[in-house]
Structure formats: C-alpha cells, structure tokens
Amino acid sequence: MNTPQRIALFGDVLDIASPPPAGAPLDAIPDGVHWHPDHWLLIENGRVHALQAEAPDASWTRHEHRGHLILPGFVDTHVHAPQLDVIASYGTELLDWLNRYTFPTELAWADPAVAQAGCEAFVRQLLRHGTTSALVFPTVHKGSVDALFTAAQARGMRLLAGKCLMDRHAPPGLLDTVASAERDSLDLIQRWHGQGRLAYAHTVRFAPTSTEAQLALAGELLAAHPGTYLQTHVAENRAEVEWVRHLFPHARSYLDVYAQHELLGPHSVLAHGIWLDPDDRARLQDTGAVIAHCPTSNTFLGSGLFDWRGNAERGVRLGMATDVGGGTSLSLQRTLAQAYQVAALQGQRLDAYTLLHSATAGNAEALNLGHEIGRLAPGHVADVGVWRWADEDSLLAQRLGRAQTLHEKLFAWLMLGDERLLVQTHVAGLPQL
Template identity: 55%
Template sequence: MSARPQAYRAALLYSLDDPASVGVAASYRHLEDGLLLVEEGRIRALGPAAELLPGLAPTVEVRHWPDALITPGFIDTHIHYPQTGIVGAGGEQLLDWLTRHTYPTELRFADRDYAGQVARFFVGELLRNGTTSALVFPTVHPESVDAFFAVAAELDLRMLCGKVLMDRNAPPALCDTPASGYEQSQALIERWHGRGRLGYAVTPRFAGSCSDEQLHLAGRLLREHPSVHLHTHLAENRREVTWVRSLFPERSSYLDVYAHHGLLGPRSLFAHAIHLGDSDCRQLAASGAAVAFCPTSNLFLGSGLFDLGRAERLGLKVGMGSDIGAGTSFSLLQTLNEAYKVEQLQGRSLDPFKALYLATLGGARALGLDERIGSLAPGHEADFVVLDWNATPLLQFRLQHTTSLAERLAVLLTLGDDRVVQETFVAGVSRHRREG
C-alpha cells in the first residue's frame, strides 16, 4: 500500500444500505464531482471536490477523471478459479457437467506450478473486470490453495479461499478422507488465515460429495476456528436435490444436512440456493447465513431461477457470484445484466441501485466484511474502481439519451463489461489500468 496521501476526483457513487430495507432514495450516496482521499491503504475522507480541494496539501497528487464514475470494487461471493479453463464448456446440467468437465480439469491442480499459473491469470481477470474481493473455490489439493493465496498475498488482495473437502462420489484422485481433509485444512488455516488481507473458508464441495464424518469434521473446524468462513453449494439443481435426499434419508432437507453438522452461521455462505422451501429460507436467514446469486451459471446449466424477492422478504443476505466456470463472465456488470433478466422472468424488475448494492456492500455483508470493504465511506479499505462512461461507442451514444442517474446506472449495468473498467485500485494501489 502507498503511505503517501492520494486524491482521486470523479463522480462518486456507493451504497449506504439495501434499497429493499430503506428505500431507493436513502440507499446510496452520489457526488457528481467528488474527491476521494486515500492514505495508507484506507479511505480517509470524501466529499464534494470544491470543498476538499482547497484544504489539500500542495504535495498531494490529484488524479482527475472528468467522465468517469468511481464505485467500490466489486465483490464476487462465489467463483471457482480452477474452472477458468472450462468456461463455456456446455452440453449438460450440473451433475453430468461436473463429471465430464470439472473433475478432469481439477486433477491438474496437484501440480503447484500449474495451479500458480492459472491463479495468476485468474486474478488478472478479476482485476481487469473490477473485482477486488472474492470467495474462491480451489480444488481438493492443498497446493491449489497455496498457489492462489500466494498470488493474492503478493497483490495485497482481500480474498477468501479454502481447500475443497470431498471424500466420495468423485474420481479417487480427487478424494481426500475425513481425517486428511481435516488435517490439511488445519495446516492451511495456520499458514494463511489472517495473513495480510487473506481469510480461510472451510469448503465442503457439496453434500453429495461428503460423508457424514467429513461434514462433522468441517463443523469441528468451524468451532475450533470461529473467525473462518464456510463456503459450499446448496440446492442448485433439482436432480442434485433428489440425489442428496437419497444420500441422507434421515435428514429433513438438503439444508438440514448442513444444519445437522453445525455448518449454518453468520460466516456461512451457500451458493445458488435455488430449490429451497420457505422454511429452509427462513432458517438460513435466522442463522445469519448468506447465499450467492449466480445468474449466469444458473442459466448456463439450466439450474433454475433464484428468487431474490423471497430472499428480500425474509431478510436473507445475498451477494452476487459469477460462478466461473459454469458462469460465463468474470464481469459482475454482465452478471448483473443476467440477474436483471432472471428478475424479469419472475415478474420483477431489478432496480439499478439494488444491483449496485448486491455487487458491492451487499456482497461485503454476505461475507461479514462490510466494516472493511464494499463502501467508499471513510475508514474502509481503499478498494475501488474507475468506470468509464464512454468505454464503447454504443454506451457513449446510449447515455446521451438518459435523463437521470438511475437511468445512466441501469444502462451501465446492462451494456458494461470489462471494457468499462478504466482502473482498479486495491488498498489504494493501482493493480489494473486499461490500455488505451
């Protein structure tokens, strides 16, 4: 991080709260000509440029983007870095897709050097798309965790990751045992959790790939290390739900499998959560757990439509997940574009300020990190992105026909992609700058 104070001038926009809770008008702060002051990796102040500029010391450099928008860095609450090489591999729904595409790809991640190469490319894609924090699936191999965290630590990223736990219903070379999974996870937690801006997530792949003993030991890890997270999949596909029910006939639901083993809590995040009853959703909300809304992968694999309206009614925390590689874009702008369509198919419209919330502060709340990331408020870590309103000819032309901030933001979230991201800052340091 840079210790020297820096100032960044542009339009500023960030969420204050969930529009579903406080109403749209009270949910965000916008400064048409704002100034963001950064020092030692944190946001120290922000306000109208006309008010703050006269008080700056002469030595403070001011970078100015007259036609750009600064927002908090995007937060991806569910993504698989080893699946970067199979994005767009189609033809099947979830369980067959795992067998045909995912498991053969993940076998290669026992090789630390290969895992490191993929991790570096993966992180580069995140930054190119304005994503500054993510909850990341590796593979069952400890080497895959070491490789990812090494790259993230080098760039001072706020990242969460943890070794996959999987002791059945997968290729033998991708299976651990309850004991080895527990021991390897313990070692990785000691090595990486709390190092710099890194955090560990206990990561059973999903109930279908874990025995009762493995899930029991995952719960034990959470009890022994109360500051780590829990990251897994839940009720993504109807066939998957039926299969899990057959594997755990004594449990009342898919969610109850996890609840029985102590995996529900305020630091738990469940990806997808599409095919759940109301009682399970209420239990998730009451536990303080969160879910990742993954529209591009849900559509690509034909898994179903996430009910965001129900989540709002029940007070369930929700973040956005690209879910690379069943997901089809690293861009959370494009992910929100697909989320809008999912909402339309269910008779609702996704407000652009709600979309911004889901990709920033909502994601931070889903991860229990909202005191650190997801906002431009003073005291937060200086993870932010500079978005170019004029990144493409179509975007530039379309914005000439808008009359309000809400309309401009809606257009940006619909037409935007990696080309919109002009620069990405991590802890106050520029980690990606668009060429040209």
C-alpha cells in the same frame, strides 16, 4: 519502489450504503445512495480519508479521471479459481458438467506449477473485471490453496478460500480422507488465516462429495476456529436435490444435511439455493447463513430461477456471485444484468441501486466485512474501480445521452456495459492495472 501514501482520485464518485425499498420511486436519488459527481476521493495509507469537491493540496498525488465513474471494488461471494479453462463449455447440466469438464480440469492442479500459474491468471482476471475481494473455491489439493493465497497476498487483496473437502463421488485424484482433510486444513489455517487480508474458508464441495464423517469434521473445524468461514453449494439443480435425498434419507431437506452437521451460521455462504422450501428459508433466516445468487450460472446450466425478492422479503441474507466456470463471466457488471433478467422472468424488478449495492456493500455485508470493504466511506480500505461511462460513439454512449436521471444512467450502464469499460483497479489504494 516508493509508493505514494496520499493519493487523490477525481471523478464521479458513487457509494451505495443501502438499496431503496422494493417499489420505491427512482426519479430522486434515494437516501442510501451517496452520489458525488466531480469530486476528489482522498486515500491515505491504503484507506479512504475523505471525499471533497475542492482540489487537495500538493501533498496528495492526484489522478484526474474527469467524466469517469468511481465505484468501490466489486466483491464476489462465490467463484471457482480452477474453472477459467472450462468457462463456456457446451451442452450439459450440473452433474454431467462436473464430470465432463470440472473434475478433469481440477485434476491438473495436483501439479504445483499448474496451480501456481492458474492462480496467478485467476487473480489477474478478477482485477481486470473490477473485483478486488472474493470468496473462492480452489481444489482439493493443499498446494492450490497456497498458490491462491500467495497470489492474492502479493496484491494485497481481501480473499477468503480453503481446500475443497471431497472424500467420495469424485475421481481418485480429487479425493481426500477425513484424516488428511483435517491435517491439511489445520496446517493451512495456521499458515494463512488472518495473514494480511486473507481468511480461511472450510470448503465442502457439496453434500454428495462428502461422507457424514467429513461433514462432521467441517462443522468441528468451523466451531473450533472463530472467524473462519464455511462455503459450499446447496439446491442448485433438481437432479442434485434428488441425489441428496437418496444419499441422506434421514435429512428433511438438502439444507438440513448441513444443519445437522452444524454448518449453518453467519459465516456460512451457500451458492445457488434455488430449490429451497419455506422451512429451509426460515432456517436460513434463523442461522444467518447466506445464499450466493449465481444468475449467469443458473441460466447457462439450466438450473432454475432464483427468487431474489422473495428470499430478501423473508429475511434471508443474500450475496451476488459469478460462479465461474458454471457462470459465463467474471464480470459482476454482466452478472448484475443477468440478475435483472432472472428477476424479470418472475415478474420482479431489481433496480440499478439494488443491483450495484449487491455487488459492493451488500456482498461485503454478506461476508461480515461491511466495516472494511464495499464502500468508499472514510476508514474503509480503498479498494476502488475507475470506469468509463461509455466508449466514444458506442450504443451505450448514445443511450446515456438520452438518460434523464442517475438511475436511468446507471441502469443502462449495467445492462450495456462490461469489463472493457474498466480503466483502473486499486487495491488498498495501489493501482493494479
């Protein structure tokens, strides 16, 4: 198939390079917010070429989306590929939820055909929710990583993943060993890391499911392979924190377990981080490790309320994440709406610019990929979402009709909209929907 190499998208283009300071006035558009209504976004050979008001010449294939919102593709910093089948499962907290729902579902991915079908469905759903890049948990099975990377590579997506490391406290079909984990990880790194837009992430499920020896292995692998990532969970649930205290009595805290095994650094992303103390936050700041905030998961499972503003003020690097299946939607739009409510319950306010930045440039920066994704600036890969502002005769349309400022309009769009407003997703300039 011949694909146009010069594509022009017309619409209301929004690119948030940086959020406003907390408490800044929102009537005027802040300096870091680049707002270009009725503009052409020019994409050449998969990258943003320019942004202009005048129509491009006939050498560009034009796609007019007048009255639509054009955003960078969303970036998800923590999500589980196998868990689509257990999203919205009833009635449990974290540890029971894992045993009742998650582990039985992941056992099925030992079958390569199941893993392949699951990864195809997962990648399609990411794109249908406007997400073009993600840091993803597959399962312990080596084939799940092959299937996930194959599905993402076929679409040119920026995806980071790696096999789960679990050698205790899980069903036998989900356990590996230190030796098998090392063997499989090395093979997968050689095969996939740096291929196209793919990167490998050493994936420690969470501290309770790895022995000290396996945690040490993860630290060794991370150090031995520059450019790879580390992803895991930390301090999500109070019962989990207490379990870790009993399993690792020598550690000062849950986070200290990872620190002792050299797992904290600028390429480390730890999901949740609700129950951390000031010393933990100082350690995060010192190491540059990232906490991925998962607001829909934290409220759905009753885990707690994450202090976004407090952590940001202490210099902790932050990402925003859906955490499906503990979370309730792959939509980062819905996730941002929940993040606002979690902050509000703590007497804080997250403005629309801060929220949208977190799901685009902010998450890209959290993954050390701000030079490549998360923005619509020249030279960046053209991962793009085209969105309707509202459906005709909808409550959102009525609310937008009364909006007086860009912030008011964007905030209403986040609170009342969802993935059904998505018109088109482009990955490296190519339409996917």
